[in-house]
Amino acid sequence: MKQGGVTIRIPFRKAKEERKSTVDVAERIALEEQVDIEDEPGIVQELEQEILQEVEHEALQEADQEVIPKGPVLQVQEVHRSFETGGRAIHVLKGINMEVQPQQLVMLKGRSGSGKTTLLNMLGGLDQPTSGEIYFDGRAFHEAGDAARTRMRRQEIGFIFQAYALMPLLSAWENVELSLRMAGVPKGEWNQRVAYCLDMVGLTKRAKHRPFELSGGEQQRVAIAKAIAHRPKLLLADEPTAELDSKMGAQIMAVFQKIIATEEVSICMTTHDPTILEVADHVYEMVDGKFIT
Ligand SMILES: Nc1ncnc2c1ncn2[C@@H]1O[C@H](COP(=O)(O)OP(=O)(O)OP(=O)(O)O)[C@@H](O)[C@H]1O
Ligand SMILES: [Mg+2]
Numbered sequence: 208m209k210q211g212g213v214t215i216r217i218p219f220r221k222a223k224e225e226r227k228s229t230v231d232v233a234e235r236i237a238l239e240e241q242v243d244i245e246d247e248p249g250i251v252q253e254l255e256q257e258i259l260q261e262v263e264h265e266a267l268q269e270a271d272q273e274v275i276p277k278g279p280v281l282q283v284q285e286v287h288r289s290f291e292t293g294g295r296a297i298h299v300l301k302g303i304n305m306e307v308q309p310q311q312l313v314m315l316k317g318r319s320g321s322g323k324t325t326l327l328n329m330l331g332g333l334d335q336p337t338s339g340e341i342y343f344d345g346r347a348f349h350e351a352g353d354a355a356r357t358r359m360r361r362q363e364i365g366f367i368f369q370a371y372a373l374m375p376l377l378s379a380w381e382n383v384e385l386s387l388r389m390a391g392v393p394k395g396e397w398n399q400r401v402a403y404c405l406d407m408v409g410l411t412k413r414a415k416h417r418p419f420e421l422s423g424g425e426q427q428r429v430a431i432a433k434a435i436a437h438r439p440k441l442l443l444a445d446e447p448t449a450e451l452d453s454k455m456g457a458q459i460m461a462v463f464q465k466i467i468a469t470e471e472v473s474i475c476m477t478t479h480d481p482t483i484l485e486v487a488d489h490v491y492e493m494v495d496g497k498f499i500t
Contacts, residue, residue: 312473313473441475
């Protein structure tokens with residue numbers, strides 16, 4: 208069946224399956240409303256028709272959501288960034304263009320001092336370009352005021368840093384909970400979501416531990432659970448594996464791939480590690496403030 212020029216398959220199969228149960232439902236509604244089915248033989252068919260229409264309407268809406276292709280999560284156009292130090296301007300980013308698509312794992316590589324962290328900070332709204340445009344989920348990040356950028360960052364972006372950035376006095380559980388509190392997620396949803404996120408990174412058994420009671424890899428996995436808890440669209444990670452050995456680094460990358468598949472998040476990260484670059488959907492290489500292709 209065609210709707211808006213798009214073929215719908217899955218939801219209609221579902222609708223068909225649900226069709227079987229509509230007679231039952233219609234009969235139950237008739238009973239609840241104390242309509243005498245014998246007196247009004249048409250009532251069940253009428254209700255059945257109504258329910259069927261509703262099921263199909265819902266299926267169509269679901270189909271719309273499923274098939275309309277989403278735009279890029281990030282679009283960066285001609286971004287420049289200079290810093291003034293001691294009366295001298297340092298031109299760090301010199302015309303960056305890039306894109307991150309939904310559920311993509313994008314990596315930035317480049318020599319130390321090439322500007323990767325500077326760019327990542329701007330992608331997350333922590334800093335503003337000197338010139339150029341950054342669109343986050345279709346919205347002009349470069350034009351947003353501080354308050355709007357902070358709101359978007361807290362609610363729709365997650366950050367992971369090289370050195371874990373956990374609150375030292377809080378347990379793993381409380382650290383994850385904190386990001387839900389900061390994002391304004393209703394309290395009633397916290398328990399289930401924290402438990403789910405800690406399970407996703409394989410740390411259910413460490414929930415009560417504080418950071419100093421965890422290994423580096425475990426701390427970084429708590430940091431990941433914390434960064435994704437509020438269901439961000441975008442996860443930014445600055446050298447998330449730099450302080451870990453290769454086995455733990457591989458574990459972190461496995462967690463990243465898992466959350467891309469299950470959480471509908473895109474990840475943009477920096478790394479120096481060539482073995483890690485292999486799992487990227489796309490790698491941008493920064494040289495002298497620009498990407499080389
Ligand atoms: N706030 C600032 N003021 C002045 N210069 C800055 C500032 N932030 C960054 N820079 C300069 O910009 C350049 C790029 O720094 P950046 O931290 O982005 O590099 P990087 O690619 O992340 O390096 P690394 O791989 O070592 O982390 C450096 O020369 C740095 O000194
Ligand atoms: Mg850096």
